[in-house]
Amino acid sequence: MATIALLAPLNFVDSLLLKFFSEQTVNYVIWPFIQVGAVVTITALWVAYATYLERKISAFIQARLGPMRVGPWGLLQPIADGLKLLVKEDFIPENADRWVFFVAPYIAVVAAFIVMAVVPFGPDWAVITDVNIGVLFVLAVSSVGVLATILAGWSSNSKYALLGALRSSAQMVSYEVSMGLAIIGALMFARTLSLSGIVAAQASDSIWFLLYQPIGFVIFLISGIAENNRAPFDLPEAESELVAGFHTEYSGFRWSLFFMAEYAAMVVVTAVATTLYLGGWYFPFVYRLTEANGYHNAYVVVSLIVFLTKAGLLLYLYFWLRWTLPRFRYDQLMDLGWKWMLPAALVNIVVSAIAVFVLQALDGWHGIHTIESLSQGLNLTAAGKGIAIAIGVANLFLTAAILSMINWRSRDFNLKKQRSKIRLVDLPKGKPAVAPVNPADVVSEARP
Amino acid sequence: MTLNMGPQHPSTHGVLRVILKLDGETVIDLDCDIGYLHRGMEKIAENRMYAMIAPYWDRLDYIAAVSNGLVWVETVEQMMGLDVPRRAHYLRTILTELNRIASHLLWLGTHALDIGAVTVLLWAFREREEILKIFERQFGARLTCHAWRIGGMPNDAYDDFEADVRRFIGNISGRLGEYETVLSENRIWLSRTVGIGVISGEEAIAIGLSGPSLRGSGVAWDVRKSRPYAAYADMDFDVPLGENGDTYDRYLVRMEEMRQSRRIIQQAIDNLPDGPVNAKVPKLIKPPVGDYYHSIEGPKGEIGCYLVSDGTQQPWRVRVRPPCFINLQALKRLSIGHLVADVVAIIGTLDIVLGEIDR
Numbered sequence: 001m002a003t004i005a006l007l008a009p010l011n012f013v014d015s016l017l018l019k020f021f022s023e024q025t026v027n028y029v030i031w032p033f034i035q036v037g038a039v040v041t042i043t044a045l046w047v048a049y050a051t052y053l054e055r056k057i058s059a060f061i062q063a064r065l066g067p068m069r070v071g072p073w074g075l076l077q078p079i080a081d082g083l084k085l086l087v088k089e090d091f092i093p094e095n096a097d098r099w100v101f102f103v104a105p106y107i108a109v110v111a112a113f114i115v116m117a118v119v120p121f122g123p124d125w126a127v128i129t130d131v132n133i134g135v136l137f138v139l140a141v142s143s144v145g146v147l148a149t150i151l152a153g154w155s156s157n158s159k160y161a162l163l164g165a166l167r168s169s170a171q172m173v174s175y176e177v178s179m180g181l182a183i184i185g186a187l188m189f190a191r192t193l194s195l196s197g198i199v200a201a202q203a204s205d206s207i208w209f210l211l212y213q214p215i216g217f218v219i220f221l222i223s224g225i226a227e228n229n230r231a232p233f234d235l236p237e238a239e240s241e242l243v244a245g246f247h248t249e250y251s252g253f254r255w256s257l258f259f260m261a262e263y264a265a266m267v268v269v270t271a272v273a274t275t276l277y278l279g280g281w282y283f284p285f286v287y288r289l290t291e292a293n294g295y296h297n298a299y300v301v302v303s304l305i306v307f308l309t310k311a312g313l314l315l316y317l318y319f320w321l322r323w324t325l326p327r328f329r330y331d332q333l334m335d336l337g338w339k340w341m342l343p344a345a346l347v348n349i350v351v352s353a354i355a356v357f358v359l360q361a362l363d364g365w366h367g368i369h370t371i372e373s374l375s376q377g378l379n380l381t382a383a384g385k386g387i388a389i390a391i392g393v394a395n396l397f398l399t400a401a402i403l404s405m406i407n408w409r410s411r412d413f414n415l416k417k418q419r420s421k422i423r424l425v426d427l428p429k430g431k432p433a434v435a436p437v438n439p440a441d442v443v444s445e446a447r448p
Numbered sequence: 449m450t451l452n453m454g455p456q457h458p459s460t461h462g463v464l465r466v467i468l469k470l471d472g473e474t475v476i477d478l479d480c481d482i483g484y485l486h487r488g489m490e491k492i493a494e495n496r497m498y499a500m501i502a503p504y505w506d507r508l509d510y511i512a513a514v515s516n517g518l519v520w521v522e523t524v525e526q527m528m529g530l531d532v533p534r535r536a537h538y539l540r541t542i543l544t545e546l547n548r549i550a551s552h553l554l555w556l557g558t559h560a561l562d563i564g565a566v567t568v569l570l571w572a573f574r575e576r577e578e579i580l581k582i583f584e585r586q587f588g589a590r591l592t593c594h595a596w597r598i599g600g601m602p603n604d605a606y607d608d609f610e611a612d613v614r615r616f617i618g619n620i621s622g623r624l625g626e627y628e629t630v631l632s633e634n635r636i637w638l639s640r641t642v643g644i645g646v647i648s649g650e651e652a653i654a655i656g657l658s659g660p661s662l663r664g665s666g667v668a669w670d671v672r673k674s675r676p677y678a679a680y681a682d683m684d685f686d687v688p689l690g691e692n693g694d695t696y697d698r699y700l701v702r703m704e705e706m707r708q709s710r711r712i713i714q715q716a717i718d719n720l721p722d723g724p725v726n727a728k729v730p731k732l733i734k735p736p737v738g739d740y741y742h743s744i745e746g747p748k749g750e751i752g753c754y755l756v757s758d759g760t761q762q763p764w765r766v767r768v769r770p771p772c773f774i775n776l777q778a779l780k781r782l783s784i785g786h787l788v789a790d791v792v793a794i795i796g797t798l799d800i801v802l803g804e805i806d807r
Contacts (some may be wrong), residue, residue: 058566058567061567062566062567062570062571063570063571063574064570122718143596159449159451159452159722160451163451163473163788192700211598231564232564232636234564321564323566323567324565324567324630325564325565325634325636326560326563326564326565326631326634326636326640327563327564327565327636327789328564328636328639328640329638329640329787329789330473330787330789332639332640415635415638415639418641419638419696421691422688422689422690422691422697422700422701422704423688423689423691423699424686424687424688424689424704425668425686425688425689426685426686426687426689427670427673427674427687428667428673429673429674429676429681430673430674430675431675440746
């Protein structure tokens with residue numbers, strides 16, 4: 001296989017490093033640095049080309065071509081853009097709070113990129129570090145991004161920026177709640193907080209948690225989009241209302257840092273969603289075809305590609321939504337967060353808990369075998385999977401019913417009934433104005 | 449908090465400055481500052497000969513230059529009692545209706561853009577481009593066309609005119625359906641427009657609204673019907689009327705107006721008479737002493753022209769009835785109590801063009 005030939009140098013480098021350094025240095029210092037470098041580079045490139053893809057996809061949605069001039073099909077456009085932003089004047093408004101204004105973009109970028117440390121891009125060497133509280137780490141670090149937004153809005157000393165920052169802080173905080181709660185359902189099935197462990201739990205079950213947790217996935221994704229401030233929830237930077245929102249006063253490279261942070265945060269949310277609900281790097285048959293035959297590095301690389309493909313598809317969903325939907329209003333966004341997402345997340349927790357309880361209670365009852373072992377996650381048998389999926393699907397209806405009960409009085413619930421129909425009227429025709437008019441009729445009084 | 453929106457703001461549709469007094473994000477007071485684009489059109493017109501004024505009228509509402517030009521030439525023609533040939537009237541009808549579609553498409557795109565649906569803008573511009581191409585071939589210009597001459601048209605329709613127009617009206621219905629699938633049933637669109645900026649019919653009349661903004665409130669008033677000009681007396685079309693007078697109604701009314709415009713164009717192109725396109729016009733255009741008011745149904749409302757002649761080659765006084773200027777007066781009434789995001793939607797729904805407001 002071609003991938004094996006490509007990865008042969010990897011083992012060669014390893015043996016080369018071992019000649020100069022001790023094994024501990026190589027394993028715990030040098031390789032991690034190489035990994036971090038690779039991940040940061042790849043993520044940065046991914047972010048850059050995500051902007052390219054966004055422009056291309058939006059162009060195809062809008063019956064255009066998108067960037068075509070720089071390089072073939074405009075492939076070098078992100079690099080040209082980056083260079084342009086890099087050499088622009090670093091401008092700080094006179095009345096801005098200089099230091100806070102200076103620091104805010106870096107907080108945004110660091111908060112977005114640092115999450116990459118725990119994301120399992122693949123098995124073995126494709127993950128930088130596997131923290132046993134990975135999910136908590138992701139939630140904690142990504143919420144630091146709010147700080148950058150608030151600081152940027154406040155320090156700009158501009159009303160538009162301030163309004164944008166206020167909106168985004170309210171938005172991010174309220175959606176983080178439902179996002180965190182939505183994850184809990186998946187964690188009950190995974191029985192671990194480690195992101196690699198969650199993937200392993202899905203791999204050992206040979207199933208994606210999406211099937212157990214359809215509601216959880218939807219809530220996670222919607223909250224993720226809202227937390228990233230992407231359309232249709234892009235209120236903080238709603239360009240038609242608040243010009244550019246919290247980064248109105250930013251320009252040049254500092255602005256591009258915010259831009260990178262936005263895309264990196266998107267990449268993070270898609271990566272975490274993939275890990276939690278779409279089985280991460282797990283894909284059927286990959287293990288059997290590669291690792292089982294002794295091709296370890298090929299296994300890692302194929303898994304890596306699987307992961308990137310899944311995350312990429314979710315990223316496409318982001319773009320698709322952005323270029324299709326109008327924008328929510330601020331109060332409607334809060335309604336959606338607190339009246340729809342939060343109750344749905346709570347219902348999801350209860351139902352997931354019941355599902356796990358039922359699976360454990362049914363195990364061995366009347367000869368129904370639901371759980372194989374509790375080694376990695378809930379190791380369910382076919383019957384167990386069927387029950388879990390059935391409860392997940394039932395949860396869809398249950399959540400819909402409960403949400404309707406909560407919201408049936410609200411304005412947005414029966415919106416389609418409130419709107420009116422226009423009627424077409426054929427008015428009687430009046431006296432035509434076009435027929436030549438006798439000038440004598442027209443003249444009313446002589447003016448000077 | 450006082451928020452200064454504009455004149456350099458992405459969604460005030462030009463150089464409109466809106467001074468918002470906010471409580472949180474709720475608008476408690478609003479003030480419009482206009483005049484950034486003032487060129488003194490009406491005063492300029494007093495020092496130009498009648499035929500020279502027409503190009504200035506294109507720069508009033510530059511989105512609907514063809515309609516604006518029409519009100520000027522028709523006012524002068526009627527004052528002078530010129531007998532404009534039927535073919536010219538039919539061509540005027542077709543081209544002003546095309547202009548109405550172009551103007552409504554631009555409104556649709558920018559209105560949707562203000563509410564956040566970016567894609568509709570590009571789609572609407574795709575169709576508008578077709579119309580502008582027809583204008584370019586017919587008048588030699590895309591935006592400020594200088595479309596008419598007093599007494600008729602500068603030249604007859606170009607050779608493929610009929611084919612181009614037929615192709616355009618063949619496409620437009622399906623394309624309008626596409627826009628409606630993106631917007632009309634969209635929950636977010638509904639929640640942003642239904643019940644936003646409600647104005648009753650009586651209030652709309654009191655403010656002096658006209659055009660789709662008035663018909664959105666359910667008032668049956670259309671100059672094309674009540675005092676037909678050009679060839680509208682021969683045309684068979686319906687006037688769409690709203691019910692609640694909210695932003696969604698005005699959206700639906702404009703969408704339906706585009707369909708009705710298509711119907712009018714279809715009839716006009718089917719019955720396009722042959723013959724000359726120019727009346728016999730005297731060398732010196734000197735309307736008789738007196739005053740005259742003529743108005744037409746522009747895309748944004750009733751465009752009127754009040755002309756006082758002292759019998760010389762230059763008008764003594766010209767006054768434009770500007771639909772956008774008068775529609776803009778409803779902004780304060782519609783916006784108070786809504787959020788900042790709604791102000792943007794309401795500016796969009798009033799469909800203003802600053803070139804005409806400032807004149």
